[in-house]
Amino acid sequence: MASRPVVITGLGVICAIGRDPEEFWLRLMAGQGGVTPVDDEAFAVFTARYAGQVPTEWITGQLPESDAALDRTAQLALVAARQAVGQAGLSAGDVEADRFGLVLGKCQATPDAAGRYQPMHRTGDVVAGRLGMRGPRILVSTACAAGGNAVGLAKDKILTGEADVVLAGGVDPLLFGTYAGFAGLQALSTGPCAPYSRSDGLNLGEGAAFLLLEPLDRALARGATPLAEVAGYGLSADAYHATAPDPTGRGGASAVRRALADAGMSTDDVSYVSGHGTGTPANDAMEAKVMRAVFGDRAPRVPTSSIKSFVGHTLGAAGAVEAVASVLALRHGMAPPTIGFDADTTTDLDFVPNVARRMPIETVVSNNYAFGGNNVALALTTPGGEREYEELPDRPAVITGLGPVSGLGTGVAELAEALAEGRQAVGRAPSLEGRTFAPRSLWRHMNHLSRMAIAASRLAWEDAGIKLPRAALDNVGLIFATAAGSVESTGGFDESVAVDPNKPAVLSFSNVVLNATGGAVCQTLGLRGPTTTICNGEASASIALDCAIEMIKAGKADVVLVVAADETTATAAGDTVVTPYDRERTGSVPGSAAVAILVESAEHCAARGGRAYARILGSGHAGTGEQGERESIRRSLAGLSVGKAGLVVGAGTGGRYDADEAAVLLELVPDGLLTTSVAQTGDCQAATGAMNLAVAALAIRDGIAPALHGLEHPYAGEVESYVRKPHLSEAVEQALVLTAAADSVRGAVLLGAMP
């Protein structure tokens, strides 16, 4: 029996060809593109000057005055988000705030209203705050595949029962630096792009799109109109190159096949394919191969088109914009054309050249491909009737390998030794001297973040003692978690653009996308399973772990590597001390680290005779709201039986929420000794979340944990309530791990000893 049907009941979009879905669709049907010369004179330095811009009045005309001071990214997102909620007819009371989730795809780190970089997840926080959403909150950043990826992850959140309604979408503005990067890669067309025919480059664009997802039964019960069913989705990694797609199309084909398998459909069911169609020669050639590989002899009879020919490449929004177009194509029985198509092009494939086509459409596959070799395919269908379904099976997952890379050392043995000795390495960068963890030809060109992440991944793999044949590696998942990606590459790239926009540091540019490091891990380890990248600040690791568990539960992978990495360029003095949870010694210190955790289905681990550290008993996440931090922490813990936890590894960093956290934890987990790895490493953002998971797993198996040696004046309880010496006096049967992205999302994971 199939899983619970999930449908789309609301659409929202704003992009170069429309300020709402109606206008967007009319322009698509009329074949009227929106790619024009860039208005901003600053762009005059580039030879290629065309882009898909959103007129500012389209944005401001749809926003209340209270949103006027927001940055452009948040404004674009809010316009589309409100449209989707509005079309779904979702009014107050239709969904509890705690059960209303948000999955947002973004490619770029975008500036705030003052022009400074803001955390990747901030746009999502603004949308969630304005729309009263306190359920799961995910920022997915698989570059140009993020928007489609978001729709898939949103479905997962409904299937796991964590949310009743999820708003999924993507947003990205047109940024000068990104434009310079693509220009530097010689990837821009000098005129409006011509995907699948002239293929002489892409146009960038901007926009936002959202789709409101809810279970079919729930939608019908509240009288909503299902517009389309999210029948399935597929993710894959090329494991090939930082920017170029695998020329064989294997990765793209694999994503489509996975989406169809997830949907329980065959290639014969597909009526129309919404292509990625950027207009670059590498992409377009690869996509043709995907079509032929997936559909075989039928490929010429499966129309496929690219609406990027209308709106440009809206990066993180693209997958969502195209998903909206796909839903409308299903509703109207019309395939949008590929405009700018050169009539003289010789091809065996049907790219719906220049004129929209009426045709029966029951199923659309919408494809997106991204830097880092990340691929996503969505299978959307005409909604079926209400029907019986099965809940996701209970497939226990276990942690079988740890790869900690921090100032405390590399690998489990060095970490354990550092913990046992109470060694301090606050703010100290990891040393990777003495071993290359990837082929030298790749290693020497890698930035520090990728090196750390690859070292962590390989160490976790080796720690798990896992050996898999090539074919099995094609199904190993990889979830990358990072708050900010490579600071080194971002800084280097920005600096180069500031000096001369026509001489950007292109190697750095390819590493500016947040998923680049995840892609490098896949490439190095040859992993081609489902992959995604989560950027929810310090909560990224636990959200990534959730994704891994969902993949395992849904049978999409037996083995998933969760890798978290972040870095700082700040240097800390050698004797820097941080004491989280101490009211007299506040202040946090940034650090650099990467931590990988190998997650396996318990069944897979047992079958290969592996030795697990711990079972994953459950997890919970809560978006923060107006009720305050303590309430958010309580809600993140609500679904977990935390009373038996003997150890709590908290998210305290020496920051402003330590007091709230300590108070709630001492109340809800009275017998759990509280600690955190931050006292020994500093705040390594997403990597700290993973490090806390790792030390909890280590505590369960080996009875050792980070000790808060310097703690004297705890915010809550007595010092005896905290871990004071690394060797724990009692075996830890259960350990609770907390993660927190300040003012955004709170996470909790409960681990248990192996039976």
Add this chain to the structure above:
Amino acid sequence: MDSVLANAHPEETVFGEVLDVTVPLRFSTPAEEYKAIRERAALLDLSGLGLIEISGDGAVDFAQRVLARDVEYLTSERCMMSLVLDESGQIVDQVVVWGRENGMFLESSCGAGPRLLEHLQKHNDEGVDIVDRSGELTILGLEGPYAWGVVGRLIDGELASLPFEAVVDTTWNGVDIVFGRTGFTSEYGYQMIVPTESAAELWRQSLEQAVPAGNEALEIAMLEVRQPVIRHEATGGVDIIEGGANWLVDITKESFIGREAVLEAFNGPTGRRTLGFGGGESVPEPGTRVLAAGQDIGEVVYAVHSLGLGTTLGLARVDAEFAAAGLRFTVGDAEVTTLTSPYITPKSWSIPII
């Protein structure tokens, strides 16, 4: 040792000895075979290349020690070229290393399998399993600007656009084969490692799509793009800097046999360098003196008649100060000009794989 495909080849095939093996030198005429390599798709009988499997727990450590390039993380879907050196830095062979799930295949140059095997066995301190698979496995090659089309028709279109040095375990005709995108001539190149009992049938089916080319045409095409032909080039105690093979060595690798000698060569006094020259009608013998303005500056390494250039093409080893393109030298009775590699422009560079 005769080619295992000898019986599959027509009677008029001209065979010849290359080091320790007998291989087809030509099936028709060098011109016709060369044309297939450079303009269409040529089928190569590479059964003269030895195939040695190394496996066991220490296989990677062993390979890291005996190979001059870094193969620590070579997965079963990659292959790469590397030199094998002896302690004095002399070239034992140039190999294609194929990553395998439990070890590696080392593919020798033509006819050099037995000496490579002997070298490997001699240095097997790790006690790894070293097995000569040359008898049971045979290598066929496809090279040419349209070789990808042959791959598509013969096996699978998806394999045609594999990236360079990618390897896939696949099947042809129900037979397990190892398929790699590699090559020697800078045209689109592929190799198929097939069980010997099926090699003749794969050869026969490939013939329907491609023109057979022998070792003579292959070596001409190799020199035209400065692909080393070790038996011609690793002569006279030349070190790898003098021989111009430093791209097949990675000195950032901490340790491998011959590394000290290579470092010494890198840091040593500037001696001779190897470079290409073109011109003249006759093909000079190895050792022919090379003169610059009457001054003896070196000697010919080897030379061929380049069908691509329509003239003699050779390598000369000359004093380093003369190692530049565009100089006029005298070789025997011919005036020649020094060249930059590649000496011809492969057609594949301008032909996309569709």
